[in-house]
Amino acid sequence: MNAQQTLSINGHDVSFQSGQTILEVARQHHIDIPTLCHLKGTTPTGACRICVVEVEGARTLLASCATPAASGMKVQTESPAVIEARRLIIQLLLSSGNHNCAVRGSDDQEWTAFQLKVQGEDGSDELCPVWGDCRLQDLAYRYQVSGERFAATPTRYPMETVNPFIVRDFSRCIQCGRCVQACNDVQVNNAISFGYRGPESKIIAAGDRPLKDSDCVFCGECVQACPVGALVEKDVRYTVRPWETEKVRTTCSYCGVGCQLYLHVNDNQVVKVTGADVAPNHGSLCVKGRFGYHFVSSPERLTDPLIKENGTFRKASWDEALDLVAGRLTQIRDAHGGDSIGVLTSARITNEENYIAQKFARAVLKTNNVDHCARL
Amino acid sequence: MTNTIADIEDADVILVTGSNTTENHPVLSTFVKRAVKFKGAKVIVVDPRRIKMTEFAEHWLRPNLGTDVAWINGMMHVIIKEGLQDDAFIQNRTEGFEELKKQVEKYTPEFVEGVTGISSESLITAARLFATAKAGSILYCMGITQHVSGTDNVKSLANLAMLTGNLGIPGGGVNPLRGQNNVQGACDMGGLPNVYTAYQSVSDLAIAKKMEEAWGVSGLPTQPGLKVTEMVPKAHDGDIKALYIIGENPLMSDPDLNHAEKSFKHLDFLVVQDIFMTETAQLADVVLPSACFAEKEGTFSNTERRVQRVRQAVTPPGRCKDDWWITCAVATRMGVPMQYADSRAIFEEVVKVTPSYAGITYDRIANEGMHWPCPTTEHPGTPILHGQQFTRGKGKFHAIEWIPPAEQVDEDYPLYLTTGRVLYQYHTGTMTMKSDDLNNRAPHSYVEVSRRDARTYGLKDGDHVSITSRRGKIDVQVQIGDKAVDGTVFIPFHFAQGAANKLTNAALDPVSGIPEYKVCAVKINKAA
Numbered sequence: 024m025n026a027q028q029t030l031s032i033n034g035h036d037v038s039f040q041s042g043q044t045i046l047e048v049a050r051q052h053h054i055d056i057p058t059l060c061h062l063k064g065t066t067p068t069g070a071c072r073i074c075v076v077e078v079e080g081a082r083t084l085l086a087s088c089a090t091p092a093a094s095g096m097k098v099q100t101e102s103p104a105v106i107e108a109r110r111l112i113i114q115l116l117l118s119s120g121n122h123n124c125a126v127r128g129s130d131d132q133e134w135t136a137f138q139l140k141v142q143g144e145d146g147s148d149e150l151c152p153v154w155g156d157c158r159l160q161d162l163a164y165r166y167q168v169s170g171e172r173f174a175a176t177p178t179r180y181p182m183e184t185v186n187p188f189i190v191r192d193f194s195r196c197i198q199c200g201r202c203v204q205a206c207n208d209v210q211v212n213n214a215i216s217f218g219y220r221g222p223e224s225k226i227i228a229a230g231d232r233p234l235k236d237s238d239c240v241f242c243g244e245c246v247q248a249c250p251v252g253a254l255v256e257k258d259v260r261y262t263v264r265p266w267e268t269e270k271v272r273t274t275c276s277y278c279g280v281g282c283q284l285y286l287h288v289n290d291n292q293v294v295k296v297t298g299a300d301v302a303p304n305h306g307s308l309c310v311k312g313r314f315g316y317h318f319v320s321s322p323e324r325l326t327d328p329l330i331k332e333n334g335t336f337r338k339a340s341w342d343e344a345l346d347l348v349a350g351r352l353t354q355i356r357d358a359h360g361g362d363s364i365g366v367l368t369s370a371r372i373t374n375e376e377n378y379i380a381q382k383f384a385r386a387v388l389k390t391n392n393v394d395h396c397a398r399l
Numbered sequence: 400m401t402n403t404i405a406d407i408e409d410a411d412v413i414l415v416t417g418s419n420t421t422e423n424h425p426v427l428s429t430f431v432k433r434a435v436k437f438k439g440a441k442v443i444v445v446d447p448r449r450i451k452m453t454e455f456a457e458h459w460l461r462p463n464l465g466t467d468v469a470w471i472n473g474m475m476h477v478i479i480k481e482g483l484q485d486d487a488f489i490q491n492r493t494e495g496f497e498e499l500k501k502q503v504e505k506y507t508p509e510f511v512e513g514v515t516g517i518s519s520e521s522l523i524t525a526a527r528l529f530a531t532a533k534a535g536s537i538l539y540c541m542g543i544t545q546h547v548s549g550t551d552n553v554k555s556l557a558n559l560a561m562l563t564g565n566l567g568i569p570g571g572g573v574n575p576l577r578g579q580n581n582v583q584g585a586c587d588m589g590g591l592p593n594v595y596t597a598y599q600s601v602s603d604l605a606i607a608k609k610m611e612e613a614w615g616v617s618g619l620p621t622q623p624g625l626k627v628t629e630m631v632p633k634a635h636d637g638d639i640k641a642l643y644i645i646g647e648n649p650l651m652s653d654p655d656l657n658h659a660e661k662s663f664k665h666l667d668f669l670v671v672q673d674i675f676m677t678e679t680a681q682l683a684d685v686v687l688p689s690a691c692f693a694e695k696e697g698t699f700s701n702t703e704r705r706v707q708r709v710r711q712a713v714t715p716p717g718r719c720k721d722d723w724w725i726t727c728a729v730a731t732r733m734g735v736p737m738q739y740a741d742s743r744a745i746f747e748e749v750v751k752v753t754p755s756y757a758g759i760t761y762d763r764i765a766n767e768g769m770h771w772p773c774p775t776t777e778h779p780g781t782p783i784l785h786g787q788q789f790t791r792g793k794g795k796f797h798a799i800e801w802i803p804p805a806e807q808v809d810e811d812y813p814l815y816l817t818t819g820r821v822l823y824q825y826h827t828g829t830m831t832m833k834s835d836d837l838n839n840r841a842p843h844s845y846v847e848v849s850r851r852d853a854r855t856y857g858l859k860d861g862d863h864v865s866i867t868s869r870r871g872k873i874d875v876q877v878q879i880g881d882k883a884v885d886g887t888v889f890i891p892f893h894f895a896q897g898a899a900n901k902l903t904n905a906a907l908d909p910v911s912g913i914p915e916y917k918v919c920a921v922k923i924n925k926a927a
């Protein structure tokens with residue numbers, strides 16, 4: 024069994040089990056250490072180093088997500104050295120792409136030129152599409168830094184917009200590698216990896232092809248994992264801002280896995296879907312669950328009861344339609360017996376509704392002719 | 400599923416058969432793929448098509464269509480012959496082993512090779528691998544059930560799991576993957592002709608009495624009713640005069656559609672309650688508009704028996720109503736008042752008459768769903784079934800003989816057709832086809848043909864062909880694909896244009912009443 028041991032974080036003794044990383048111990052005790060590249064459930068890569076902490080006796084700052092906790096360790100999570108290191112990392116990241124939200128800073132001449140360039144490349148006059156929902160922006164505020172310290176780097180790769188689901192904006196990619204892990208280690212779709220070297224580095228599908236011509240199955244795990252605006256759902260870009268939406272937890276309506284998800288709602292419309300981090304799916308979804316929500320607000324939805332007359336449908340009130348149905352079913356039941364009627368219930372309606380449907384067949388129509396098409 | 404989805408990652412060997420898991424249960428397939436990649440689990444795929452999962456498999460066995468009982472018996476033959484069975488499990492937990500042993504005697508690897516086309520070496524290696532696994536999980540889907548021998552196939556898989564002691568343990572189990580999100584729930588709730596909720600028999604007079612008291616009615620019918628696949632022909636014959644259809648589109652999903660459509664036209668009265676004007680709704684006398692999942696409260700039960708909440712996010716369009724509200728309103732107008740304040744009130748009634756759900760409440764599943772059976776409000780739910788014993792005490796081995804599929808290829812219809820789904824569409828497409836994005840990836844029906852068959856018939860990618868069976872004819876485009884195997888073509892059943900079910904055979908499994916969607920004989924002709 025894993026023995027209970029203790030170490031100290033910011034002067035507090037906390038217990039841990041061997042095998043845990045410093046980050047895991049801290050999180051378990053509600054001590055916040057920021058992370059960018061770390062993806063829960065996968066092997067830490069130590070790529071971003073934003074999670075560094077100071078450990079007494081260590082020669083350098085250590086990446087807490089990749090360092091195993093050890094008995095008697097003395098850890099500082101927000102010491103001046105740690106903060107200095109984090110500020111530098113954030114500044115470098117901010118200057119290395121089209122991070123045109125307010126954290127870019129606005130007190131010099133270069134600002135206007137930068138904004139114009141980014142807006143040209145974005146094809147939009149709005150700020151970054153994930154403004155307000157970005158881990159890098161959060162960190163810039165938390166550590167009070169802007170991107171002005173270093174000169175902006177030019178955009179190396181154009182945006183990829185040729186698939187129907189995901190926009191890949193390489194200009195905002197911070198090379199954290201979470202998408203690569205999401206794709207290879209969580210979904211195991213093995214569609215994307217790091218390509219090229221050094222400053223040329225880019226997340227690519229095999230042969231640097233567009234996603235639509237790759238092994239990508241558009242599960243969107245990478246989009247959900249991306250901490251910044253480099254991967255965004257196409258239909259969500261610029262149209263969905265988190266402060267305008269409300270999230271409702273529910274269950275996917277497609278296959279029997281029953282993934283838990285959030286419907287993001289704006290103005291009584293489902294505008295985006297994300298996976299919820301609980302069983303059975305722990306945040307994962309597939310293309311249908313994540314991108315197949317348009318039917319909800321389809322203009323083809325039925326809106327009124329319809330009664331067929333001379334071969335065509337006309338709208339009717341609920342009272343008229345219900346009376347007609349109840350009347351005809353009563354007539355048929357009384358004339359030919361309940362077993363002349365059948366009820367098909369559905370694998371797509373709720374348990375409560377299935378219960379009501381079979382109760383209706385048995386208690387009202389007096390027949391056991393009730394089944395559903397799910398085996399078909 | 401006897402086990403849970405998460406549990407798959409604890410298996411050492413995973414046998415995947417008749418399930419194109421990566422396309423039909425994508426998130427569940429990630430558990431299988433991670434088990435392979437990170438836990439060293441070995442996958443055996445038994446499937447007529449070269450599905451994606453074969454890339455993760457240690458062994459891919461490719462059986463001829465409709466020969467599942469034969470290869471499963473063959474595996475059991477090898478296991479028994481080599482003494483790899485779990486004697487303790489067989490001794491303590493099962494009965495009927497001797498009959499099984501006798502039955503599988505003749506299923507030698509050589510005999511099985513003749514029937515299934517699986518080489519005897521592959522069969523032996525796979526059997527050994529599965530039998531020697533510490534925990535062996537079996538995952539299956541419609542490729543196993545949609546046959547005239549579907550029930551036999553399922554029982555055979557259960558035989559294999561019992562023979563190797565893989566029931567009631569983590570990482571084991573016989574795990575059917577439910578195609579639609581609430582199949583499990585529809586069955587649990589008694590949406591079946593022979594049972595009330597929790598599989599309580601309609602013929603059991605004590606149960607009928609309990610229901611009569613709970614519902615305040617009398618004279619509940621005690622004869623099992625008709626299955627959907629029986630109702631349709633009876634509608635044709637005039638014995639069924641009216642159908643009340645909720646949220647289903649049998650005119651796309653039924654086998655032998657041409658016949659089904661004629662049957663529906665014979666009805667005196669057809670009511671369809673749905674969210675779209677489906678092919679079936681077109682034929683209705685009255686169409687009642689209902690709310691979709693995003694517009695209602697309630698619960699779904701997933702394939703691992705986990706009861707989970709559904710919550711309202713938006714208000715329904717127009718005058719749409721919850722399905723339960725509509726049905727209750729009809730009932731009330733027929734003189735049996737069924738009135739509930741909301742879905743929670745219905746659920747509270749459900750748990751009173753449903754022993755396996757008795758301990759579940761909306762509050763308990765607010766954040767994370769629970770697995771039934773959950774008999775009391777203190778009970779934590781049951782992730783793994785059959786832990787100590789089977790529901791009926793001892794698990795029974797069924798000695799089963801292989802029977803060939805109902806239709807064979809011949810000179811006139813020389814190719815086998817099998818049907819299924821694709822990743823980007825769902826069932827009859829009423830929901831997914833409203834998304835331009837999904838349509839962009841899977842715009843229309845197609846027939847998937849192997850390279851060699853394409854050469855034989857002189858076909859190119861994109862050619863328009865007609866596919867004919869004894870029941871109908873459809874026109875589709877050719878897609879030459881790596882998934883296809885010589886002699887067998889595949890058509891997805893989602894599309895109204897090029898509807899695969901105009902071709903399929905309505906021959907039924909005698910027990911389950913499930914039609915043989917997975918095998919029929921066809922011919923292919925280039926469009927003139």
Ligand code: SF4
Nearest residue numbers: 206239240242243245
């Ligand atoms: S959408 Fe899914 S498959 Fe495609 S790259 Fe992202 S994680 Fe990989």
Ligand code: SF4
Nearest residue numbers: 196197199200202249
């Ligand atoms: S695309 Fe996003 S997740 Fe992927 S490396 Fe770039 S910033 Fe990280």
Ligand code: SF4
Nearest residue numbers: 275277278282309312
């Ligand atoms: S998100 Fe995909 S895998 Fe999950 S329940 Fe929905 S359809 Fe199934």
Ligand code: FES
Nearest residue numbers: 060069072074088
């Ligand atoms: S979060 Fe630890 S190195 Fe990136």
